Amino acid sequence: MEKFVIHHADSLQGMVRVSGAKNAALPILAACLLTQEPCVIENVPPLTDILNMLEIIRGFGAEVSYDQEKESIVICAKELTSLESYYEQAGKMRASILVAGPLLSRYGQAKLPHPGGCQIGSRPIDLHLKGFHAMGAKSKQEHGIIELTAKRMKGTSIYLDFPSVGATENIMMAAVLARGTTVIENAAAEPEIIDLADFLKGIGANIQGDGTDTIEITGVKELTGSTHPVIPDRIEAGTFMVGAAITGGDIILQNVREEHLKPVIAKLAECNVKIETVPEGLHVCRKGKLQPLQLKTMPFPGFPTDMQAPFMSLMALAKGTSVITETVFENRFTHAGELLRMGADIRIESRNAVIEGVEELTGSKVRATDLRAGAALILSALAAKGETEIGDIHHIERGYYKIDEKLRALGADIQRQEEN
Numbered sequence: 394m395e396k397f398v399i400h401h402a403d404s405l406q407g408m409v410r411v412s413g414a415k416n417a418a419l420p421i422l423a424a425c426l427l428t429q430e431p432c433v434i435e436n437v438p439p440l441t442d443i444l445n446m447l448e449i450i451r452g453f454g455a456e457v458s459y460d461q462e463k464e465s466i467v468i469c470a471k472e473l474t475s476l477e478s479y480y481e482q483a484g485k486m487r488a489s490i491l492v493a494g495p496l497l498s499r500y501g502q503a504k505l506p507h508p509g510g511c512q513i514g515s516r517p518i519d520l521h522l523k524g525f526h527a528m529g530a531k532s533k534q535e536h537g538i539i540e541l542t543a544k545r546m547k548g549t550s551i552y553l554d555f556p557s558v559g560a561t562e563n564i565m566m567a568a569v570l571a572r573g574t575t576v577i578e579n580a581a582a583e584p585e586i587i588d589l590a591d592f593l594k595g596i597g598a599n600i601q602g603d604g605t606d607t608i609e610i611t612g613v614k615e616l617t618g619s620t621h622p623v624i625p626d627r628i629e630a631g632t633f634m635v636g637a638a639i640t641g642g643d644i645i646l647q648n649v650r651e652e653h654l655k656p657v658i659a660k661l662a663e664c665n666v667k668i669e670t671v672p673e674g675l676h677v678c679r680k681g682k683l684q685p686l687q688l689k690t691m692p693f694p695g696f697p698t699d700m701q702a703p704f705m706s707l708m709a710l711a712k713g714t715s716v717i718t719e720t721v722f723e724n725r726f727t728h729a730g731e732l733l734r735m736g737a738d739i740r741i742e743s744r745n746a747v748i749e750g751v752e753e754l755t756g757s758k759v760r761a762t763d764l765r766a767g768a769a770l771i772l773s774a775l776a777a778k779g780e781t782e783i784g785d786i787h788h789i790e791r792g793y794y795k796i797d798e799k800l801r802a803l804g805a806d807i808q809r810q811e812e813n
């Protein structure tokens with residue numbers, strides 16, 4: 394087990410390249426199961442979640458090769474020898490459920506454990522199943538294993554009670570080889586949905602409306618191969634932006650899409666952070682004292698729940714009272730307890746966190762309770778006086794590639810050490 398040991402950083406300075414997006418890459422890797430032909434997926438950092446997804450895909454009998462230096466993966470799912478994934482890999486991450494749509498679409502069968510992922514709420518899969526059932530699949534759940542079967546998936550209209558990212562992706566993938574047209578209403582519109590749709594269109598799928606709340610997919614007979622570069626990770630980019638803001642720094646982000654970051658940029662601008670496009674990338678620098686914020690997480694294009702914890706770290710040092718309302722996940726404030734250890738003043742009232750800004754945070758021993766909670770602790774540690782030790786960093790490594798190296802290149806004092 395490793396930990397991060399971090400000392401106060403005066404201000405982050407320099408240039409950093411943002412990696413490909415974990416949450417876009419994972420569904421696209423699953424979608425490679427839809428076709429017999431080889432697919433090349435580029436700009437995929439070797440995060441633990443990615444390696445885990447590749448193990449799941451190998452387990453079905455697909456050929457997988459990964460040039461980690463070049464961040465390029467080739468998957469050939471010509472003939473699958475198994476349609477079952479196992480607890481050891483699937484239980485580690487939420488995205489393991491995303492193989493269900495492709496397997497049902499191509500083979501009419503899938504057997505998989507209930508997915509894992511960050512412990513940020515109960516995270517049911519009822520909306521995924523509701524979509525599959527509407528398309529003609531039957532499901533059975535016993536001892537935590539879900540068995541899905543369908544003669545052939547058929548197109549239909551599906552209204553999602555909530556614009557779930559995972560359910561939208563799974564239903565899209567289930568629909569691409571189905572008979573007829575599937576219409577998903579109240580669909581998620583996140584950039585990761587558009588990236589998946591772009592990949593699927595590249596292998597021959599017929600999809601319209603991705604990026605809006607109504608997506609229409611008309612099934613085709615078969616799909617081909619393709620090469621697809623994954624979009625930049627907007628959450629990693631946002632995390633570095635908060636890093637510049639919290640340390641009073643001045644950085645340039647490379648490999649970012651400003652249009653994916655609008656809600657984050659708008660909130661940073663409100664609290665005195667200047668962000669502008671320059672020839673090298675996106676320039677982020679703090680101008681004056683951090684101002685408090687009112688912030689509510691929402692499905693895209695609202696403020697992303699994955700940026701909520703990093704913003705709580707920022708608000709802990711703002712001049713005044715901030716209120717964060719978490720509407721997407723019912724239990725995504727576990728970082729607040731760890732931030733209290735560092736001297737933050739935070740009160741949780743149901744779905745709201747009330748944050749009274751303090752003059753300074755102090756280095757302490759803390760634990761990453763989930764991926765973005767861990768990122769929030771790193772950010773607080775950079776700004777805090779003295780030394781912070783962060784345990785359980787395996788959560789952080791699910792979603793941030795070489796975060797310690799990238800931060801050191803910006804002038805941070807962060808070391809990786811063995812935990813006793």
Ligand SMILES: CC(=O)N[C@H]1[C@@H](OP(=O)(O)OP(=O)(O)OC[C@H]2O[C@@H](n3ccc(=O)[nH]c3=O)[C@H](O)[C@@H]2O)O[C@H](CO)[C@@H](O)[C@@H]1O
Pocket residue numbers: 416417419487488514515516517518519520521522555556557558559560698699721722723
């Ligand atoms: C691997 C991945 O891409 N993870 C992201 C994805 O997670 P994920 O796809 O799990 O998130 P969803 O959009 O599905 O979940 C949003 C809300 O809907 C609920 N829900 C979801 C499905 C369902 O069948 N029933 C149900 O009630 C969830 O419990 C949650 O409260 O989108 C989230 C919301 O942007 C992000 O925080 C995660 O980082």
Ligand SMILES: C=C(OP(=O)(O)O)C(=O)O
Pocket residue numbers: 416486487488509510511699764765792
């Ligand atoms: C919550 C996240 O991931 P997962 O859905 O895989 O738990 C995340 O990326 O912030």
